[in-house]
Amino acid sequence: MKFDMDYIAHNNDLTEANPYFKLFLTIILLIVTLALDNLYFDIIVFTIMSIVILGIAKINYRSYLKFLSIPMAFLIITCIFLIFFFGSGKVIYNTGFFGIVVTENSLHYGVYTFARVMGCLPCLGFLALTTPIAKILHCLGTLKVPKIVIEIALLMYNTIFIFLNEIDTMQKAQDTRLGYHSYFTSFKSLGALASTIFLRSLDKSETLQHSLDSRGYTGELPVYEPKKGD
Template identity: 80%
Template sequence: MDYIAHNNELSETNPYFKLFLTAILLIVTLALDNLYFDVFIFILFSIIILGVAKISIRSYLKFLTIPMAFLVITCLFLIFFFGNGEVIYETGIFGIVVTDDSWHYGLYTFFRVLGCFPLLGFLALTTPIAKIFHCLDTLKVPKIITEIGLLMYNTIFIFLNEIDTMQKAQKTRMGYNSYMNSMKCLADLISNIFLRSLDKSETLQHSLDSRGYYGELPVYVPPKEE
């Protein structure tokens, strides 16, 4: 993701413009609650990401996959377990039904969040994270917020690398070769990553202390153009 943000046709575009455009359109998309506008934003910014920024469709779909999975699960939960009104579908399972209110709630939630995905992708995939933090710093966002964001961003990639290493080690030992074995390997992975996260956090703190950490992390400042 960081490589993509540095290598696209919009990486040198004014980061302040991209940040403000994303923030404003996110607020408008969430506030309007309009299906047509949500679909329009999704299509427009998908075209910008793929056609203008020249980001590969594979990378874009990979960016959408995980949040899309959570969105589908959440909206199904809203449709089947929330809302009142006239019943429009009966599942026949423990009295679970779909009402017109729950259907409307789940459908509009799906498209509203769907419209936000390419907006976040537009900012995240075309703007290096260092420039985003620099913008936040110059806009006088509290230091604690930018520092937490910086540490979280760094830690995410460390954990992803740890998970990848653990999964490869499990597969070399015949892991994930059956359903039950996959469940056992997944449980082991989750428990081990929790322990490794504690170990990594302690290592990170020692690393910061050894480099003279005094409670404030430096933020990237782009060189001034002559």
Template identity: 50%
Template sequence: MEINLDYVAHTNRIADNDPYVKVGVSLFFMLSALILSNNYYSILVIFISSAIILGIAHVSLKEYCKFLVIPFSFTFLTCLFILFFFPQGEYIWDSGFWGIGITTYSYTTSVLTFFRVFACFSALGIQSLTTPISDVMHVLRSIKVPRVFCEIAVLMYNSIFIFLECVETMRNAQKTRLGYLTTSLTAFKSMGSMFSNLFLQSLKKSETMQVALDSRCYTGELPVYKPNRKLDSYPKLVS
């Protein structure tokens, strides 16, 4: 499932708004959800973040769900493990096998963890889905974040999309050859082949990116152009 994160960040309704406000609101909701540890507040953050992304920024529900589906899956599996394998407190349900069951502590912890993590990712969506990466880097540099962290973030951001593109291309190629439709054994073989080829392709892409950076005289700093949006939004008069 391809995520058009960069395209959405540049084409949403508030893409040209002040990035300091969007990054500040996102950080405020994330930090407050982590510090307060309250389920009701976490649910409130989820609703407010979703309202900003869907109602104000006009990001499509499909793209928003694509953004949340991967962290939601990992969060759900983690909370499921906490729910059944933390035998502390009074048992609500006991399976009778190796201490597997649901206790008051495991239930409270799993629910609290789920809503906290989901609230943080919803708040992160305010920044990721409405603010282009160049604006985010400009904000980080202006608040004196070390330059090396900004450069690593930009390179990782670019590498993630290259990685996802390789996965999508390989998976589509295997689907056209019925790599997942015959038997489960064939599907496992196709998946193993994809991961082994993906490792080689990742090395090849990283070398290509390094050559591209060297050919542009990369010395450890990626300059980011910050246009004056108010001036650029009007046509210039030439006498």
């Protein structure tokens, strides 16, 4: 199942809920979660927001897991480095490999960083998966966020999904040519994908700029504004 966040944001049971409430709730929870150094609070926030996303918004659990999977991969790698290569204090585990040890402080940093980020991810998911980007940008505009920030956010949002779509298309093309049927061909295909996607992304960005210019782009992008009473 292909992950389409924009489609999910338009098709869930909380799509029509007040976007300002969802935006402020997300910001407040993020600030509190980041400010507090409390493992139990992080777990509670993760559990409650996951229940809201899956149980109230009725978002498919596979889509939710896909949303979490990419940041989770980076988070796990980061926390492993924190545990084994940072911190000081009493040594609680010695790997016996090049003097790499686990200390009380490093374990604390790793575990609490993991819990804190995991507490924040469902908060972001709550906003991103239940609110269309047009409504989010409209809320930011009414809150007097600088237009340049809104326009950059809109272009980044559009570019990210173009980038992901290109990766998906290229992977399917490689797969149909048996590009992943062995370890050797998998590494070869991934290398070709990594080198080609950079050039394709540059080409797509240039095409996007030409599209904007052909539509009379003067440095300001129009943002969706709902009719009064919507």
